[in-house]
Amino acid sequence: MPRRMSFIMAVHKWRRRRTKHFGEVWIPFAHIEIQGANGHYQAFSLQIDSGAVVSLLRRSVADLLEVDLASGRRIQLGSVGAGPTVAYVHDLLTRFADSIVHPVPFAIADRESVPNLLGRLGVFDRLQFDFDPSLEETLIMPPWLGQADRKIWEFLLDTERHILDRWDENDLPEPAGEVANRFIRRGEQLLAAAVGLMKLHRDYAGPPFVRSLFELALQFEYLMQDPVPRAREYLDFAHITRYERFKTITQSPHGQVSRQLASDLNLKERRDQLKIEYDRVHPRFFHRNKGGGGRVARNWYGKSIRSLADEVGWLGEYKLLYATSSDWLHGDPFSTEFAVPLVSTDPSILLRDCIGYYARMLLRVSERIILTAEQHDALKMMAEDMS
């Protein structure tokens, strides 16, 4: 029977409760399992409290888990509306989301009249919490970045900021500067979207982003080999796409945009204006075939993505990353045999592939912007350190 894939993630619904001072409130709860002295894990449901520095348990939990209460470090807890509470801190192995296990310091109170709370120490610094008010639930997940990837990610952001802050120093002649700006912006958007997936541990759906970033970086590489004329081709091809899309939308009986356009009194005039631009650039993008017919190119560079990769020297990556990512994206039968993609099965690899292509684009632009040797070398390493 088909089922949703289960990942290392716990989803806990919030709980509604009436309070004395604030009416009805939503309370985030978590389900955790704590190991007792006999090795058995006991399941608890307790309130998540990001304001509590340490997790708190009632006294009887020590008895239940066979923990010698007074052997822990003695502390005093304060609370608003109640006096100080004596508690003893014990590091107890705790299981989250059925599989994430690590020791968490729990302050076990010397009495029962305290709430059980999941606080910050050993919890918020080791796990990622997403409090989702839309669905009234909390997602508990492992952190999305390891230490090594965090360094790479932060360095990329610093270098990107350095480059973007100095964009005006870039002496790329127009319209290459304008087109480069567009490519960098799209690369940044794709990378941010991939990171959004990774933050939610949905990196299994990363192939479309690797594929898109590959295609973007490949086009950019081709563009930058002869920037000005190719940037003109790029911008002119927009007239082809714009007119084709306009025709499709206005001829479609469906959709809100189509209906709005259909009622536009200036529709014919607008179409004629677009057609003038289309006709102006059309001959440059029209490919004749041997039979005398022909067709308009599907893209601004006028060849297949494979041919482009071959021309730029990225054919190996095309075969490994682009083709396999495309298999996943198009639901190829071989690709659906596997629960996770054949490539980028590791979030670290996905991140580095996505960063790698974006770094290549930044590196190309940075040829015209002063980078420190460290920035240049790190960017180069990122551009080359891929799966």
Add this chain to the structure above:
Amino acid sequence: MRDQDFAWLAEHGPELYREYAGKWIAVREGKIIGVGDTATEAAEKARSKAEDGDFILEAVDAEADVIYYGCA
């Protein structure tokens, strides 16, 4: 099973606060199988119905407006 029991707890929050405020409860398969003033008491009662100890324990807070902070 525990995920379902946790969902059951979330769904039945208002009744739990009304009926069991201040108590410990043990839940399994959408049923409360143990109630007590302490975790040990609730767990002991629950074990008579679930020997494997596979149940969720929760202390149902009597007061929801207390804010705990800091330690010294």
